[in-house]
Amino acid sequence: MFATRRIGAVIVGAARQKHTLPELPYEYSALEPVVSREIMSLHHSKHHATYINNLNAAEEKLAQAQSKGDISTIISLAPGLRFNGGGHINHTIFWQNLSPNGGKPSAKLTQAVEKDFGSWENMKNQLAASSVAVQGSGWGWLGYNKQTKKLQIATCQNQDPLQATTGM
Numbered sequence: 001m002f003a004t005r006r007i008g009a010v011i012v013g014a015a016r017q018k019h020t021l022p023e024l025p026y027e028y029s030a031l032e033p034v035v036s037r038e039i040m041s042l043h044h045s046k047h048h049a050t051y052i053n054n055l056n057a058a059e060e061k062l063a064q065a066q067s068k069g070d071i072s073t074i075i076s077l078a079p080g081l082r083f084n085g086g087g088h089i090n091h092t093i094f095w096q097n098l099s100p101n102g103g104k105p106s107a108k109l110t111q112a113v114e115k116d117f118g119s120w121e122n123m124k125n126q127l128a129a130s131s132v133a134v135q136g137s138g139w140g141w142l143g144y145n146k147q148t149k150k151l152q153i154a155t156c157q158n159q160d161p162l163q164a165t166t167g168m
C-alpha cells in the first residue's frame with residue numbers, strides 16, 4: 001500500500017497584488033469636533049499605512065518561504081499576518097462606519113437590531129459594555145452569525161479580525 005504526501009512548494013503563476021491604503025470617503029477634518037483632524041490623520045496615514053506596509057512585507061516573505069517549501073518560516077509568519085492583516089481589515093471597515101453627516105442605518109439593519117436586541121438603545125448599550133471590558137487593545141463588533149442567523153456582539157483582542165476569528 002502506498003501513501004503519498006506532497007510537502008513541496010506550489011508555484012502560482014499569477015503576480016501577487018500589493019495592498020494599498022484606501023482613501024477616506026471624507027476629509028481628515030470632516031468629523032470635527034467629535035474626532036480631531038490630528039487623530040484621523042494619525043490613524044489613517046500612520047497606523048493604517050504601517051499595517052499595510054508590514055502586511056505586504058510579510059506576504060513577500062510568505063511567497064518566498066512557499067517557493068522554497070520552508071514550512072518553519074511559513075508558520076513563523078502567521079502572527080504577523082494576523083496582526084497586520086487584521087489591522088488593515090479592521091481599519092478599512094472602521095473608516096466606512098464613520099460619517100460627517102450622521103446618517104441613518106438601513107431599514108433592514110434596524111429591523112434586525114430590533115428583532116435581536118429589542119432596540120437600538122439596548123444594542124448600543126451592550127456593544128459599549130462589551131467593548132470597554134476588553135483588556136489591553138481590541139475591537140468591539142456588531143456581527144452577523146450565519147449559523148443562528150442573528151446579529152451578535154463580539155469582541156476581539158489586538159487586531160484580530162472578526163470574520164477570521166469568529167466566523168461572523
Ligand SMILES: [Fe+2]
Pocket residue numbers: 043047048091
Ligand atoms: Fe488605529
